[in-house]
Amino acid sequence: MGNKINLPRNIRQIGTDKGGRKVYIEDYVHSFIRDTQVDEYEDGAVGVLLGETRLDGDVSYIFVRGAVAVGNAAVYTDKIAFTQETWPIVNSRISQYFAGLDTVGWYLVSSKITQDSLYIINKADAESFEDTDSVFFMVNPETKEDLFYEKTAGGLSPLSGYTVFYERNEKMQTYMSECMENRSIPIREPEEPKTPSGGEYRKLAGEDGNKNSMAKSVKGHLTFIYALSMLLIIVVLVIGVNVINKHDRTGGASGSTSDREVNADPKPTQNETVPVDSVTGDVTSSGVEDVTDESTKPAVTEAPTEKPTEAPTEAPTEAPTEAPTEAPTPAPTQPPYQIYTVQAGDTLLKICREYYGRESMEDANRVLEYNGFTDTSQILVGTELKIPN
Secondary structure (H helix, E strand, O other): OOOOOOOOOOEEEEEOOOOOEEEEEEHHHHHHHHOOOOOOOOOOEEEEEEEEEEEEOOEEEEEEEEEEEEOOOEEEOOEEEOOOOHHHHHHHHHHHHOOOOEEEEEEEEOOOOOHHHHHHHHHHHHHHOOOOOOEEEEEOOOOOOEEEEEEEOOEEEEOOEEEEEOOOOHHHHHHHHHHOOOOOOEOOOOOOOOOOOOHHHHHHOOOOOHHHHHHHHHHHHHHHHHHHHHHHHHHHHHHHHHHHHHHHHHHHHHHHHHHHHHHOOOOOOOOOOOOOOOOOOOEOOOOOEOOOOHHHOOOOOOOOOOOOOOOOOOOOOOOOOOOOOOOOOOOOOOOOEEEEEOOOOOEHHHHHHHHHOOOOHHHHHHHHHHOOOOOHHHOOOOOEEEEEO
């Protein structure tokens, strides 16, 4: 403790921050708590706030630089209790990830336990946190409304505001990446951000427009790829129709010539002979015809006449015309990466989930290396990230 306190300069003010107790919470810790996922069958999630308390005259400053999730606490709509097994595990996590920090309060993330149930929260606070300077942070995961409470003689009382500050918090980053693999690493906002209020802050934080802008970006890429695919299909169909039409015209002409030759009537020949029967008889001078018995007539033998064999006329075959082949249109090449502009409230793992369909530290590290960054503190709102395919 000391009289001179160097307050952070890169801050974002939430509320009015009046009174004798002022709370400063680091951005990674703030995002970690607000992004906590609560399953449908759970009534809420709790954790411990870590940091330090400093006094400047009559004003007490509480700096929250870490948070440890407590999974073995009993959280129900009518009861919140830290069990006997809670503190050995919490102390082990503090020694491993947050050495040098003290317990300065606790937090609750729940949409079922509200301010109307403050008597339940007061009881849990009195049983497990005896320090009069400790604070309590309450977050509704559905509405994203949050509020800090301080201890008073009558129990927990809401503060009028608090301050989010930015610093290189490597301890919290390590804890989030190693112990909470299913959680997202928040992206830093630019230095000395403006102080939004009300709906403006929620919009900057991504509650109104961040998901829509991400969805529009992905939808635009899909529309472009779909249009190129349809264009390629149309080109292939046109080429196929032209080839079939040319083939039909060539084959049809050849076939008609052959049919005319085969079905033509045979031409008459001039060498055909017609057999003629000859009759013999004697004529008397008196002009009376001497009729001879038919049985005495000699038989006339008719010589068979052979028709000359005519050589078959072979229809000339026309060589089919080969249709010219057109070179297929090359498919458009896909760029090796996509550009995404970082929005306020984005997280690196959330961005990876939108582009790769999963939250993976391997993908997050790949994006960092691809852009030449060593950690997420170098990524600011407005940064154009190259997302490798």
